[in-house]
Amino acid sequence: xxxxxxxxxxxxxxxxxxxxxxxxxxxxxxxxxxxxxxxxxxxxxxxxxxxxxxxxxxxxxxxxxxxxxxxxxxxxxxxxxxxxxxxxxxxxxxxxxxxxxxxxxxxxxxxxxxxxxxxxxxxxxxxxxxxxxxxxxxxxxxxxxxxxxxxxxxxxxxxxxxxxxxxxxxxxxxxxxxxxxxxxxxxxxxxxxxxxxxxxxxxxxxxxxxxxxxxxxxxxxxxxxxxxxxxxxxxxxxxxx
Amino acid sequence: xxxxxxxxxxxxxxxxxxxxxxxxxxxxxxxxxxxxxxxxxxxxxxxxxxxxxxxxxxxxxxxxxxxxxxxxxxxxxxxxxxxxxxxxxxxxxxxxxxxxxxxxxxxxxxxxxxxxxxxxxxxxxxxxxxxxxxxxxxxxxxxxxxxxxxxxxxxxxxxxxxxxxxxxxxxxxxxxxxxxxxxxxxxxxxxxxxxxxxxxxxxxxxxxxxxxxxxxxxxxxxxxxxxxxxxxxxxxxxxxxxxxxxxxxxxxxxxxxxxxxxxxxxxxxxxxxxxxxxxxxxxxxxxxxxxxxxxxxxxxxxxxxxxxxxxxxxxxxxxxxxxxxxxxxxxxxxxxxxxxxxxxxxxxxxxxxxxxxxxxxxxxxxxxxxxxxxxxxxxxxxxxxxxxxxxxxxxxxxxxxxx
Numbered sequence: 001x002x003x004x005x006x007x008x009x010x011x012x013x014x015x016x017x018x019x020x021x022x023x024x025x026x027x028x029x030x031x032x033x034x035x036x037x038x039x040x041x042x043x044x045x046x047x048x049x050x051x052x053x054x055x056x057x058x059x060x061x062x063x064x065x066x067x068x069x070x071x072x073x074x075x076x077x078x079x080x081x082x083x084x085x086x087x088x089x090x091x092x093x094x095x096x097x098x099x100x101x102x103x104x105x106x107x108x109x110x111x112x113x114x115x116x117x118x119x120x121x122x123x124x125x126x127x128x129x130x131x132x133x134x135x136x137x138x139x140x141x142x143x144x145x146x147x148x149x150x151x152x153x154x155x156x157x158x159x160x161x162x163x164x165x166x167x168x169x170x171x172x173x174x175x176x177x178x179x180x181x182x183x184x185x186x187x188x189x190x191x192x193x194x195x196x197x198x199x200x201x202x203x204x205x206x207x208x209x210x211x212x213x214x215x216x217x218x219x220x221x222x223x224x225x226x227x228x229x230x231x232x233x234x235x236x237x238x239x240x241x
Numbered sequence: 242x243x244x245x246x247x248x249x250x251x252x253x254x255x256x257x258x259x260x261x262x263x264x265x266x267x268x269x270x271x272x273x274x275x276x277x278x279x280x281x282x283x284x285x286x287x288x289x290x291x292x293x294x295x296x297x298x299x300x301x302x303x304x305x306x307x308x309x310x311x312x313x314x315x316x317x318x319x320x321x322x323x324x325x326x327x328x329x330x331x332x333x334x335x336x337x338x339x340x341x342x343x344x345x346x347x348x349x350x351x352x353x354x355x356x357x358x359x360x361x362x363x364x365x366x367x368x369x370x371x372x373x374x375x376x377x378x379x380x381x382x383x384x385x386x387x388x389x390x391x392x393x394x395x396x397x398x399x400x401x402x403x404x405x406x407x408x409x410x411x412x413x414x415x416x417x418x419x420x421x422x423x424x425x426x427x428x429x430x431x432x433x434x435x436x437x438x439x440x441x442x443x444x445x446x447x448x449x450x451x452x453x454x455x456x457x458x459x460x461x462x463x464x465x466x467x468x469x470x471x472x473x474x475x476x477x478x479x480x481x482x483x484x485x486x487x488x489x490x491x492x493x494x495x496x497x498x499x500x501x502x503x504x505x506x507x508x509x510x511x512x513x514x515x516x517x518x519x520x521x522x523x524x525x526x527x528x529x530x531x532x533x534x535x536x537x538x539x540x541x542x543x544x545x546x547x548x549x550x551x552x553x554x555x556x557x558x559x560x561x562x563x564x565x566x567x568x569x570x571x572x573x574x575x576x577x578x579x580x581x582x583x584x585x586x587x588x589x590x591x592x593x594x595x596x597x598x599x600x601x602x603x604x605x606x607x608x609x610x611x612x613x614x615x616x617x618x619x620x621x622x623x624x625x626x627x628x629x630x631x632x633x634x635x636x637x638x639x640x641x642x643x644x
Contacts, residue, residue, distance in 0.1 A: 049543050078545040088540035092558050101554060102544035147540075154544055 001027050001158055001189050002048060007057035009043060017043050018054060019213035025158075030190045032200040032221075035210035036236065041193045042162050044210065048191070049073075049080045049160065062157055078106060081151030085163040087143045089135035095122065095146050096131040099153040107154070114153070121149040125179050141172030145179055152183075159183065161192040197240065201225060209233050281608075290606040291613055292365050294597050298613070301433015301588050307425060310417040311436065312373060317413070319381040321406050327388025328403065329631070341389050349627075350385070353378055411447070429507035433588035435617060437507070441589065442576045442621075445514035449575070450568070452515065453522025454561075458552065460527055471523070478520035483578055487513050487585050510582050518575045522568055529564030530556065562636050569629035573622045590614055 002025040009018040017040045025031050033041045046052040048061055050073045059066045061076050090098050099118035103109050122128040125145040127138070135143055144164055151159060161180065165173040177199050184190060184203045194200070200207050200221055207224040209216045209232070217224065217233045228234050254264040291298070300311055330341050357378035361371040395403075418440065420426035432440065459471030478486070490513035491506060533556050541551035561568075583592030594610045597603055603610075 051539055051543060074545060074547065077543055080543075082540075082543040084536060084540060086534075086536050088534075088536040090537065090540070090555055090559075092562070102541075102546060105550050105554065106545040106547075150544070 001025050001029075001062055002191065003058075003060040004044075004047075005058050007044065007047060007054050007059060009040075009047070009052065009054040017213055018047075020057065021210070021213070021215055023208065023215065023218075025189060025191055027189055028187045029205045030184045030188075030192065030203055031206050031208060032204040033191065033193045033208045033210060034195065034200065034236070035216075036239075039210045040213040041210045045160055045162055045191060045193050048158075049077050049082055051082075078154065079156055080158045080160060081154055081156035082160045082162065083144070083147050083151055083164050085166050087135070087140070087147045087167070089143055089147055089150070091135050094132050094134055095127070095138070098135065098146060099150050102150075102154050118149070118153050121152050122146070124182075125149045126175070139172060140168045141175045144168060144172075144176045148176075148179055148183075158189045158191070161190065161194065163193050163195070165194065165196060195240065197225070209236060211236070282612075286609050286612075287606060288364060288609060290597065290603040290609050293603075294593075295364060295366055295370075297593055297597065298434045298590065300436040301593060302431045303433070303436065304427060304431065307427055310424065314414050314417045316377055316380060317410060319377045320384050321410055323381040323384025323386075324388045324403070324406075327385045327390075328392045328400075329635070331389045331392030332400070350382055353382065411443070429505045432507065434593045435590055437582075437587065438576075438579050438589045439621070441507070441511050441514060441579050441582065442572075444511045445518050445575055446572050448515045449518035449522050449571075452519035453568075454526050454557070456519060456523035457526035457530060460523065461530060475520045475523050478517055479524070483513075483517050484581050484584060486517055487581060489513075491585055506585070507587060510585065510587060514575060514578065517578075518571060521571045521574075525564045525567035525571060526560060528567065529560035529562070532563045533559045562633075565629060565633055565636070569625060573625055576621055576625065577618060590617065 002023065004021060004023045007018050007021045008016070010016055021040070021044055023031070023044075033045065035041045043052050047054050047059060047066070050066055062079050064072050064076050064079075066072060066076065089095075090101070093101065096115065096118055099121065100111065100114045103114045103117075104111055119128060119131060122131055125148060127142050127145055127149075130138055130142060130146075135146065138146065148159075148164075164180070165176050168176065173196070177196060180190070180192070180199070181203050192199070192204070204221050206218060207221050208218045209224070209228075209230075211232055217228060217230045219229070224233070225237065228237060255261040296308075300308065303311065326346075330343070330346065357374050361374050366374075416422050416424065418427065418432065418436070419429065456471050456475060459467045460475065462468050462471070487510060490509050537555055537559065538551055541555040542548075546554070579589055580591040582589045583595060586592070588596065591614065594614055598607055598610055
């Protein structure tokens, strides 16, 4: 589903953020990207839907090659959903309107149909009764679940998560992880940047460790956590546990 | 001697000896100036200058036999105002309680009625004109009451189109004022007084807003040509005094705009005001755009929204809400800036006042004239401010908590 080859990125200030990253994500696979802050993991994730550009290498998402062609970018963004650390819900719209905005505008679906689907999705993430509230009236965990439902409402083929639980109070982390776990069970292709070791152990098919703009190690979670192959991985694991 | 009122007075005004002293000095000063003003207004001032020229102040040299068109427009405006006001109260947002007659509305209604009854009497306008103002005010309040009472019963599809009466009314007003569609043409050089002031201000306000939004977007655009063009325009306009632009406009605007768009001095001035205010509105909107987190645009784009869709549905609604107070401040400034038109020879309110004061029959009556002018401007600006505050409260439903 996602095929990244030799991706390199320099920031305008000259910082070499990605130094040749390779990653392949199969359909239905859940890949967790871990790594110290500044390792380039969020930047890498954001190249998949062209929120960040890159200077060298190639990325193919769902058969479409990312290029400067705006039509390709729009096509990819329709099929790839993204969940942000800061939720980024639209504060001036109700929860329901947050969900229906994109399908109605982008997919040109009839409003009534989209609303039905949106209410189903809110039910699924456990907050159907909040549909007519504004995001500011919800807790952080509820907001992030709305954000996930908003992405799902576009019926994406891939979901990207950029540290989805890092901005949450500890007691709200679990409710969001449970929703993500449910999605994984249903076979959604997911790439998740996170520090949640338990989620990585239980849900991921593969854990990728990035450091200083390169992939250090890529292995199934059992192997990655029990028997890391690289010195850098051992060092990282000893720091987070 | 221990009523709640007394206790409150003591706490608010006489908490400490110093507080008490300040309160007493202020009360005495206020009372003295109020008494002086009242004495002057009721005893010394000679309002004959206003009575004799009231029509001139209102509409300038608009032909007498065509003035019914302006009365008709006033009647329509009053009805539309009452209707909109009532509907605003009858149809609250779903998440806030409905209050048909909040305290402020009662106060406004009483004030309006008082003004309609008192002002024409005070100025000793003719009976016929007095009567007209009473009828118009009564119509406004009646429309307010009826729309509040029965607004909910208007079916939804009809209701959605009601705001459209305002642009339609504006176009109709233009026709009524200037002629056309079977009405005799009244040349802009015959418009004057409050009519001209309001016309110039409303024209500029309506057009400078979209123009300012476009300029603000241009200034943040990724396209260098657009960005630099917007920056150049905004900085040039903001760096030049309006009066020089007005003089410049009288000379060169004829060459800049397509033929026929600015043939009259009145319209040339209106365009200059528009272009001038647009630069300031652009800066207000830019600060609003800066207040919207980048994540909002990213979220919208990641959902597949194209750039224009993301701007229209996600970024601008939030940015304009932030920019609203500053923008309305610009509108109020713009309204007051119309007085500069008198310096390029147009007979706006101030220009009319200057011709009246130059009339030997009314020599030395400057204070009366300027006071009326100040009150008129204050009234218009207060109306703008109240309208914007009502809009703000209505738009601010979600901002009780951050998102």
